[in-house]
Amino acid sequence: MSKIVVKDLYKIFGNRPDRAFELLEQGYSKEEVQKKTGLVVGVQQAEFSVEQGEIFVLMGLSGSGKSTLQRLLNRLIEPTKGTIEIDGTDIAKLSKQDLIDFRKEKFSGMVFQNFAILPHRTVLGNVEFGLELQHVEKETRQAKAAEVIKQVGLQGFEDHYPAQLSGGMQQRVGLARALAVEADVMLMDEAFSALDPLIRRDMQDELLELQSKLKKTIVFVTHDLDEAFKLGDRIAIMKDGKIVQIGEAEEIISEPADQYVREFVEGINRSEVLTAESIMQKPKETAKHGDGPKTILHKLKKQGLSSMFVLDQDRKLLGYVKAEELSDYVKGSEKADKKIPREVIHEAQTVNLEDNLSEVIDVSAATDQPIAVTDEEQRLKGIIVKGAIIAALSGSDSPQSNNEPHSEVEVS
Amino acid sequence: MLPFRIPLRDWISAGVDYLIDNLGPFFDGLTNVVQFLVNTFKDGMEFLHPLVLMLIIAAITWKMAGWKTALMAFVSLLLVENIELWQAFIETMALVLTAELLVILVGLPIGIWAATNDRVNLVIRPVLDFMQTMPAFVYLIPAVMFFGLGLVPGVIATFIFAIPPLIRLTNLGIRQVPKELIEASDAFGATGRQKLFKVQLPVAMPTVMAGVNQSIMLGLSMVVIAAMIGAGGLGADVLRGIQRLQIGSGFEAGLAVVIMAIILDRITAGFGKVKNLGTA
Incomplete structure (x- = not known):
């Protein structure tokens, strides 16, 4: 069974979103809906599933709704319509308290573009943050944190504050924090986009290596096609809040679903993606x-x-x-x-x-x-x-x- | 323009009368609490030998602002003792510390409330504007009516005058916590309380401390005014200097206020920096 199943998911920003559904059904575009009603279509008609152990990439330009879609998955943003099933539980229907518990249990938290680590905590303090929220005992959580810190290659920096670390190292802290809680689903939002190109490539390689051992289910958001193709087992390309194509890298390159995807993949370094x-x-x-x-x-x-x-x-x-x-x-x-x-x-x-x-x-x-x-x-x-x-x-x-x-x- | 005068002054007087008649026990209780706090601070400081207290203050300054500031603080305090203003200095210090304690106890929760609730924020903003722009003397009248003459109304007037910056800056500090940090704590399943105490407040702490610092400074500026209703301390000496045209002694007392202001400012400014190691 799929880990995440999303069906008919919509996010409309604004009052009385039902007005938008009708127009969208009649085939009006995102801009037209916005002009007519003032409602902003964040995500429309999203439908996909993510398998256990898969890296699923949401990819699109800014404003395409990829980050919104990702935040719908753990309900950082409330969906307007549709279902989001994680291991068979529709999280769109959970109460506030159940949602908090569910997040603790199922999500390895999130890794953010600007790291979002706590400036007043040391590396160790940041990494144990998720476990602390779950009231894990101090010795247990610090032992776990120390283990993950080693995994991401930060040993020796446990007592440093974030401001003393480079961007790449800060993001390792963000990654370690997510890994420490050992939940199933990891959400990564433009996780490497703020890093220098060389460090970005290192981090991508390390993520792939970690993933080969940990086999987490990862939903990765990026605007970088090369990154999408490098990391993604499957990629969903988004435009105007809609998923225009889902497939493996090669499929997308060799059989683009429409002109938009075709233009998009034109810039790709094809020699790295196309196979013999x-x-x-x-x-x-x-x-x-x-x-x-x-x-x-x-x-x-x-x-x-x-x-x-x-x-x-x-x-x-x-x-x-x-x-x-x-x-x-x-x-x-x-x-x-x-x-x-x-x-x-x-x-x-x-x-x-x-x-x-x-x-x-x-x-x-x-x-x-x-x-x-x-x-x-x-x-x-x-x-x-x-x-x-x-x-x-x-x-x-x-x-x-x-x-x-x-x-x-x-x-x- | 209107054929009659709006009886604003009558309304306000009536309101104050009503409060005195109906909330008398409350004001009495508050008076006792404030009096107790002021006495505790004062007795505590008087109990110590002046030199010991000076060394303690210098030590705190050292920790928060470095040895140069500490040395300056120590020398300044010796000067205050030498010009025979030590007793008044302690009285004023007790008044300011009591007012500041109340400011923190009341202002911090209100600031947090305003930061987490837009409607509260909307209501509180004009109230704060009102409190800050109303001439400080105006507070003295109801303060005297509710609490009589002496130290306690002085503390209350100081409290009202000094609380707005803490509420404002607490509100601002929490609202300025980067959105990603909030999202991160939500994503990891933080409850509202965990989010507040583990993320929002610690990250906002430098701004909150700037609010504490500002309210202490405002409180000190109220000291002389509060002396007009019998709050005593350095303010009384300044006031006496003005009334008797004794420039010298008035200036001495004023200088002692400045010394206290600088020391408290450096100490609280240091608080804000201790863990402010960088951005998120």
Whole structure:
């Protein structure tokens, strides 16, 4: 079962929000509703679920409603309509006191953009804050706090005050405070956005490492697409309070739901996100190891290719053959119907399905031949030609949908 | 413009009469409490040898404001003793400390209330404006009527005059606690009480202490005025100087007030800084 299930969730700011529902149903936009009624649509029609142990990223520009949506999840902002189920409990219906108890139990608190740590408390005092609220005994909570402080690499700074720490360290305190309460759901609001780029990257890496051990359910808000794609198992892109697309990084890049998402992902460093799998093509034709040289030459000619990958009976990749060498071989000998000899099969450059584009580029620099994409068992899954790499980098249509024939020099 | 005069003065007099008639026991009780507090402070300070008290004050100043200020405080206090104003100094100190204690006991909760409730804030603001801009002398009349002559009405008048800045700055300090800190404590499941005592008040403390500091300063400025209704202390000496045109002795007493003001200011200003190590 999903950890968080959100259904038909709305947040309308202003008096008598029901006026907005009608207009939204009639298809009026956020601006039009605001002009007509003065009501501000914070979040509209949000619907998603988050799985246990997943990092779910809410991503959008400022004003897109991502922070509002996140704050609806623990009711820092009261929802106008809809349900928010956490482990099956609809928190929109909890009483004030029940809500406070529920927050203590289920939420690992929150990590904030400007850290929001208490200036009058030491690092230790800040980290034990959540446990203190739960009336955990002093020794227990300080032991726990000390443990988490170590986890985030702040040991030795327990007695420092926040003002004595750098931004990166302050955010570690914020992270440790959230980890210390050991609840299931962690909310992170632009947690790394206020940090220097280099420190931000470190913190992202550390979060991923921590997450691989802790397996928390994290809802992460960011306006930074690179960050979203790096951290998110799945990403929800928001615009005008609406979720326009939910999916894994690759899906969003290769199949943007609309023009807005397309423009949004244009700025992304595609080489870090796209994988070999997403840009590879089906080989037009392959040669089996049992094929004779004439058969292969025939296949090459028919497809207008200059080289072709050779597979064994299990579709495992053996290498590739070049048309010119093969025809020389056929002319120079009479055993033309026999199996192709080992010596004309060259070793192919290969990449794995999951390798990202920047790794593909490294490999492609070493050869002028197409690159073979293989799975773990060395079976050929697809091929990548240089044109496809450039097309992917420039963000033009993905090669799968491109039906134009490649030039003859290309392969397989 | 109107054919008749609005009988504002009659209304106010009637109101005061009504209060005296009906709340007499309350005022008597309050008088006793204030008298007790003032006497306790005074007896406590008189019990000590002047030099011992001076050293204690200097030590507190040292802790709060550094050794240079402490040294200056000590020398100044020696001067006060030397010009034979020590007794009056202690009386005034007792009056100011009592008034300030009451200001904190009453002002802090009101300030917190105003910070957490917009409607209360709306009502309290004009009341505070009224209290601060009303000429201080005007407070003396009802104070005398309710509490008679002497120290107690002096304390009450000082209290009314000095309470607004503490309420204002407590209100301001709590309202200025960064929104993210409030969200953070909510997100971690803090109850209203936990939020107030673990987050809002500690973070607002420097501002609150600035309010305490300001109210002490205002209280001291009331000391001379309170002497007009028999509050005694340094104010009485200043007043005598004015009435008899004795410039020298009036100035001496005035200087003693300034010395007390500076010492109390440095001590309370130090309070605000102790943990003010940075921003949120």
